[in-house]
Amino acid sequence: MKEKVRPVRIKTVIAASLAVWMVMLSLGSAVAMANGYQGRESTKNDLGLQVKAAILIDADSGQVLYEVNSEEPLPAASMTKLMTEYIVLEEITNERLSWDEVITTSAEAASTPSDGSSVFLAQGDQHTVRDLYKAMAVGSANDATIALASQIAGSEQGFVKKMNEVAAELGLKTAIFTSATGLSETTVISATDMARLAQIILSKHPEFLDYSKLQEYKFRERDKDPIININWMLGTNVNQKGLKHLAYEGVDGMKTGFINAAGYNFTGTVKRGEQRFISVVMDTATKSARFNETAKMYNYGFSTFEKKTVLAPKSVVETAKTVKIKKGKKKTLPIVTEKDITFMVKKGVEPKIEVVSSDVKSEAELVAPIPAGTVVGTVTYKYTDAETKQELKKTVNLVTTEDGTKAGWFRLMFRGIGDFFSGLFNGIVNLF
Structure with a gap:
C-alpha cells in the first residue's frame, strides 16, 4: 500500500516566504537607519x-540650548583649523605677527x-599672512595652514605643542591635537569643547567673521578660478545657483571638516536680530547633511528661545544695598548692579x-575719594530651567x-574721637 503524499499548502509556503522577507526587510531597515558616514549609527x-554628536549654544553666554552626546571626544577633521585660526589671531593681537607679513613657504608646507x-x-x-589666512578660512587649505603653523612655531609639531598648551589654558578638557590641519584622525575634541572654542573666537576676535563669511577668494591673480567657501550654508549663498537650497539666513561662519574617521x-554660527547661536554637528553622512542637520537645530533655537532680561542694569540687591568706606564724608555709599x-x-x-551669593570689598579696601561707578563687589544670580x-x-x-568724597581733617578728627570713646564704652560694658 502506497503512502499518501499530502499536497503542499500554497498558502503556508507563501506565508513563510513573507515572514522571511519581512525579517530580511527589517534587518535592511536597521542598517538603513544608521545615518552617519559609511553607515555608522547616529545617536538617538x-x-x-x-x-x-551635536550641540547648540547661545553665543553670548555659552548657555546650552540643545545637545546630543556632546561630551564624547570625536575626530574633528578640519574643524581643528579653528584652533589654528585662533592662535594666528592671538599672535597678531600680541604683535608677534602681522597681516601684511610675508611668509616664505617651508618645505614642510610645500610637501x-x-x-x-x-x-x-x-x-x-x-x-602674506592675510592671503594664507583667507585660504585657510575660506577653502580650508591644508598647505596654507601648515605654512602659518611653521611660521609661528618652526614646524607643524612645534605648533601642535602650542595648540595643546592653548587648549589647556582655555579649559578645553577633551581636546587632543596631533595636527594643525585635522588630517590626523587622532586629533579629537568633544562638541561641547568645539563650541566653547568657537565662542571664545567670536568673543575675543570678532574680525574672524570678516574672513569666514567670504563667499569666495582668489588666492593668486593667475589662478583660473577663485576658492569657493566650503561653508555652503552661508546666508549670502541664497543668490548662488546650486547652493541657495542650503543657504540659511544669518549664517556667517565658521568651519567644516571631513576625514573618513570623522564623517562630515x-x-x-548664525545671527538674527539680537540672537546669535553657535552649533556643532559631528559625523553626518554627506557634505549637504551637515548643513541640513545644523538647520534643524537653528530652526529649533529660533522658534523655541528668546532673550529675556531677568535683571535690569542698576538694580538694587537686597543683600548688598550699601558698602562701607573709610575717610569719606559719608560712611557708606549706595551700590547697584x-x-x-x-x-x-x-x-x-x-x-x-535667585541670589546665590554677594561679595563686597572690606572698608579697609575702600578709602575715599571713590568716584561713582567704582566696582566694589560682585553678586551672583542663578536661573533654573523649569x-x-x-x-x-x-x-x-x-x-x-x-561719589564718595573725602572728608575734611576736622570731620575725620571728631569721627576718630567718637570712634575711640564708642570703642572704650563697649569695652567697659563687655567687662560686666
Whole structure:
C-alpha cells in the first residue's frame, strides 16, 4: 500500500516566504537607519538629528540650548583649523605677527598632501599672512595652514605643542591635537569643547567673521578660478545657483571638516536680530547633511528661545544695598548692579532667578575719594530651567552710584574721637 503524499499548502509556503522577507526587510531597515558616514549609527535624539554628536549654544553666554552626546571626544577633521585660526589671531593681537607679513613657504608646507584642500604652495613661494589666512578660512587649505603653523612655531609639531598648551589654558578638557590641519584622525575634541572654542573666537576676535563669511577668494591673480567657501550654508549663498537650497539666513561662519574617521562635520554660527547661536554637528553622512542637520537645530533655537532680561542694569540687591568706606564724608555709599542679566529662555516662560551669593570689598579696601561707578563687589544670580532643571549662574559687578568724597581733617578728627570713646564704652560694658 502506497503512502499518501499530502499536497503542499500554497498558502503556508507563501506565508513563510513573507515572514522571511519581512525579517530580511527589517534587518535592511536597521542598517538603513544608521545615518552617519559609511553607515555608522547616529545617536538617538528627539530632534531627529542624524549625527553622532551635536550641540547648540547661545553665543553670548555659552548657555546650552540643545545637545546630543556632546561630551564624547570625536575626530574633528578640519574643524581643528579653528584652533589654528585662533592662535594666528592671538599672535597678531600680541604683535608677534602681522597681516601684511610675508611668509616664505617651508618645505614642510610645500610637501603637504594635495589630495585634500590645497592652494598648491611650492617651497619658496611667498604670500602674506592675510592671503594664507583667507585660504585657510575660506577653502580650508591644508598647505596654507601648515605654512602659518611653521611660521609661528618652526614646524607643524612645534605648533601642535602650542595648540595643546592653548587648549589647556582655555579649559578645553577633551581636546587632543596631533595636527594643525585635522588630517590626523587622532586629533579629537568633544562638541561641547568645539563650541566653547568657537565662542571664545567670536568673543575675543570678532574680525574672524570678516574672513569666514567670504563667499569666495582668489588666492593668486593667475589662478583660473577663485576658492569657493566650503561653508555652503552661508546666508549670502541664497543668490548662488546650486547652493541657495542650503543657504540659511544669518549664517556667517565658521568651519567644516571631513576625514573618513570623522564623517562630515560642521561648526557654524548664525545671527538674527539680537540672537546669535553657535552649533556643532559631528559625523553626518554627506557634505549637504551637515548643513541640513545644523538647520534643524537653528530652526529649533529660533522658534523655541528668546532673550529675556531677568535683571535690569542698576538694580538694587537686597543683600548688598550699601558698602562701607573709610575717610569719606559719608560712611557708606549706595551700590547697584553694573549690567543687566539676560538668559535665553523658552518663549512664553517667565524665568525666576535667585541670589546665590554677594561679595563686597572690606572698608579697609575702600578709602575715599571713590568716584561713582567704582566696582566694589560682585553678586551672583542663578536661573533654573523649569523643564530641564539646568542651572545657569551669572555674576555681575556691584558699583557705587555716587561719589564718595573725602572728608575734611576736622570731620575725620571728631569721627576718630567718637570712634575711640564708642570703642572704650563697649569695652567697659563687655567687662560686666
